[in-house]
Amino acid sequence: MSATSGGIAALSEEFAALAARGAEHVVAVEGGGGWPTSGILWRPGVIVTAAEALGTDAGIRVSGARFEQVPATLVGRDPSIDVAVLRAETEGEDAATPAPPAELRAGALVMALGREHGGPVAGLGSVALAGPAWQSMRGGTIDRLIRLDLSLGRRAEGGAVFDMRGRLVGMAVFGPRRRVLAIPASTIEQGVAQVLAHGRVVRGYLGAALQAVRLEAEQGGLLVVGLDRGGPASQAGLLVGDAIVTWNDRPLLRVREVMHLLGRESVGTAAALGLVRGGAALRLEVVIGERPAA
Amino acid sequence: MISVAIAAARKEVRAGLAASLGAEPGIALGAEAADGPGLSRLFAAGGVDLVLAEWALLAGFSPPALRGARPLVLAFGCDAETAIEAFAAGARAVVPAGAPAAELVAAVRAAACGLAVVPAPLLATLFDAEPGDPAPVLTGREQEVLAAMADGLSNKMIARRLGISFHTAKFHVAAVLQKLGAESRTEAVAKAARQGLVML
Numbered sequence: 473m474s475a476t477s478g479g480i481a482a483l484s485e486e487f488a489a490l491a492a493r494g495a496e497h498v499v500a501v502e503g504g505g506g507w508p509t510s511g512i513l514w515r516p517g518v519i520v521t522a523a524e525a526l527g528t529d530a531g532i533r534v535s536g537a538r539f540e541q542v543p544a545t546l547v548g549r550d551p552s553i554d555v556a557v558l559r560a561e562t563e564g565e566d567a568a569t570p571a572p573p574a575e576l577r578a579g580a581l582v583m584a585l586g587r588e589h590g591g592p593v594a595g596l597g598s599v600a601l602a603g604p605a606w607q608s609m610r611g612g613t614i615d616r617l618i619r620l621d622l623s624l625g626r627r628a629e630g631g632a633v634f635d636m637r638g639r640l641v642g643m644a645v646f647g648p649r650r651r652v653l654a655i656p657a658s659t660i661e662q663g664v665a666q667v668l669a670h671g672r673v674v675r676g677y678l679g680a681a682l683q684a685v686r687l688e689a690e691q692g693g694l695l696v697v698g699l700d701r702g703g704p705a706s707q708a709g710l711l712v713g714d715a716i717v718t719w720n721d722r723p724l725l726r727v728r729e730v731m732h733l734l735g736r737e738s739v740g741t742a743a744a745l746g747l748v749r750g751g752a753a754l755r756l757e758v759v760i761g762e763r764p765a766a
Numbered sequence: 767m768i769s770v771a772i773a774a775a776r777k778e779v780r781a782g783l784a785a786s787l788g789a790e791p792g793i794a795l796g797a798e799a800a801d802g803p804g805l806s807r808l809f810a811a812g813g814v815d816l817v818l819a820e821w822a823l824l825a826g827f828s829p830p831a832l833r834g835a836r837p838l839v840l841a842f843g844c845d846a847e848t849a850i851e852a853f854a855a856g857a858r859a860v861v862p863a864g865a866p867a868a869e870l871v872a873a874v875r876a877a878a879c880g881l882a883v884v885p886a887p888l889l890a891t892l893f894d895a896e897p898g899d900p901a902p903v904l905t906g907r908e909q910e911v912l913a914a915m916a917d918g919l920s921n922k923m924i925a926r927r928l929g930i931s932f933h934t935a936k937f938h939v940a941a942v943l944q945k946l947g948a949e950s951r952t953e954a955v956a957k958a959a960r961q962g963l964v965m966l
Binding site: 680683703 | 921923949952956960963
């Protein structure tokens with residue numbers, strides 16, 4: 473064996489050691505519904521996993537480095553950031569140290585860790601893109617767009633992504649077109665705090681079904697195609713057929729923008745809506761309600 | 767010889783079906799059932815090729831019971847929504863209520879040959895909307911399932927909220943994803959929201 477192969481062997485052992493340390497923070501999540509996935513021990517007794525992949529609300533069991541098949545209960549989900557929060561009687565572990573979001577750069581190596589029955593599952597890759605904050609399809613704000621060049625197994629979804637210093641970058645999930653994304657630890661922490669405090673995620677509610685339309689040549693807006701009778705929009709006097717063109721004087725072009733405007737902070741606030749009704753301009757104020765509990 | 771058992775609550779319904787089928791060459795009538803327990807006994811006893819059962823009696827059966835190779839199940843008295851549930855539960859053929867004798871016989875023979883039987887008006891509901899169709903048509907049930915998905919409910923909770931089986935809920939969720947051309951629940955809700963199908 474030459475000297476260079478010794479260097480590679482040492483590097484390999486470093487990766488394995490990193491995986492072993494990181495695996496302390498990762499659990500396998502199984503339930504009666506979907507396929508088994510992974511989760512992250514977020515705080516003592518609190519586990520975070522991918523909401524999209526969690527097929528069931530009951531009969532969930534988690535297994536970690538030091539425990540097997542412990543029953544877990546679902547506290548709540550935040551679909552806007554793909555986070556589900558579970559409680560389980562797991563032994564107190566220190567939460568993984570989060571990686572500072574600002575330090576994340578394209579090209580940096582990362583390791584994704586999940587867990588299956590046989591033990592930890594590791595995938596090595598790099599940060600493909602470390603972009604700015606973005607809005608998810610469900611109107612959530614995710615602190616950084618972290619796209620990974622990494623092969624993620626189905627069962628590893630919901631598991632942890634670590635940097636080479638063993639710090640937690642975030643939770644591994646599948647984004648649109650099966651790209652692998654990491655939901656940053658900071659975003660997850662906000663979601664966990666919300667869910668633990670309120671038992672669910674609070675979102676604003678307008679009580680209207682909308683569709684993007686083009687009015688005159690340059691003007692776009694959102695057509696009201698359905699109304700929840702007695703809901704905030706209906707109470708404000710909106711009618712089916714109204715086209716909403718501005719929200720607090722900012723032009724409104726896409727339904728996704730409204731979903732973003734209906735976040736937790738919007739509940740109870742008033743929004744001035746610029747409308748076009750039957751060709752005439754109109755202005756109505758709506759008080760955003762709270763989305764009814766499921 | 768195709769042996770057929772008939773399950774319907776009312777005597778005159780059973781008699782009518784028996785009359786339609788009894789005279790047909792190659793079809794022999796077996797036992798009858800008038801209620802859920804009777805239907806269970808029919809399945810347990812076996813010995814028939816096909817059970818022609820009223821949807822009202824079938825609705826309570828769990829999928830494993832209906833999915834055995836024999837007897838085949840031909841459900842009648844279904845509308846568009848319950849037909850989908852019948853197929854999801856394992857029925858091989860669905861015939862609308864009031865189908866004429868000729869249709870019934872044809873359905874029995876086709877099912878016995880290994881074909882599935884669907885009334886033509888239901889085809890549209892069972893298959894994709896045309897590609898490029900801007901507004902997919904969701905059935906009433908699918909709309910309810912979509913609303914539940916928008917509330918973030920899991921399949922199990924959707925089933926509970928709508929009073930349907932877990933299997934049927936999964937079937938509807940899959941149909942919603944397919945009709946909307948979505949790969950995930952999140953994408954389905956987002957697409958649906960853009961098309962004005964979800965209350966925001």
